[in-house]
Amino acid sequence: MSVCDPSALARSLLAWYDRAGRALPWRKKGNERPDPYHVWLSEVMLQQTTVAAVTPYFLRFIERWPTIAQLATAPTDDVMHAWAGLGYYARARNLHACAKMVAQWRGGQFPDDEEALRKLPGVGDYTAAAITAIAFGKRAVVVDGNVERVMARLFAVTEPLPAAKGRLKALAAHLTPDMRPGDYAQAVMDLGATICSPRNPACGICPWMNECQGRRQGIEAQLPAKLAKPERPTRHGIAYWTARKDGAVLIRRRPPQGLLGGMMEIPSTPWRDDTPWDMAELAAHQPVAAQWRPLPGLVRHTFTHFHLELRLVAGKASANATPLGLWVALDKLSDHALPSVMVKVVKHALAKAY
């Protein structure tokens, strides 16, 4: 067997998958076709997100919204709330928009070809191919980070990402068989997730160990090569923990676009580079007029492209204040779509302000 025999490689991979494939909540056993709704939902959740993180969210979603029609009629904020903590919140907005389109214009049936799927919000090249192969059993070239890594190693592609993407996709297309499209796609991704892992790949038990050129050359651990990432700056902000006489605190909704778009937050100054805020600057950004007292410590959080250091101040709002936001009782905070960084802020405030 050689790398010039793609069908033999596909067969050996599928044999491995039949023997070692993982049981996942969105996967059906044997030849049973999975629900396209489940495939789509899981694939969107799995974008840049681990199986371990996705699993409880997936189970909650399909329990609460058993069909895409039910998801489509849910209030957007319910979807955002259910998504809170999973990250990349534009996915949740696109997910809901997509559900509405499929439910209203297509009778709840997903299109079964890549081109049409690709037009749905939140569905890109990868997700369209994955749904086509997994949900509809049609051949599609499914390329995610796992596939790129596996191809780079199998064919010893040393060109760094992202420049190598086109070459890696062509290699993936060369290997993709006509048989069992869904199983094959999931098998390559499973291989990348469990054996051909980013660190310490388990080459000794890999079904492709004898064909892998990266391993033959002893460079598999260095692949895929990647361009160095730019340094992450640190941004600074001050969050206003605003309490009313009855104990309720002030939260507000972030703008629909951009970072944490549409999610709820503890009001804060802008998050700016380099320079921490001075107490004298608080009045210019406060959500309501108050005397602010600094709380000890700070909340650190790392986003994709910057670190955040958030200090907290606490203040009492006057009885007739009319802030831009929403008063929420402390024990009702979890009813709202608070992203993880804001959960950290709330915990810090509860520990330091009382």
Add this chain to the structure above:
DNA sequence: AATCCGTGGCC
């Protein structure tokens, strides 16, 4: 094309 967009686990 390059940037922006979350989070938690891992070593």
Add this chain to the structure above:
DNA sequence: TGGCCAAGGAT
């Protein structure tokens, strides 16, 4: 501890 990484998409 901090950087790296994950079943990417939108602009």
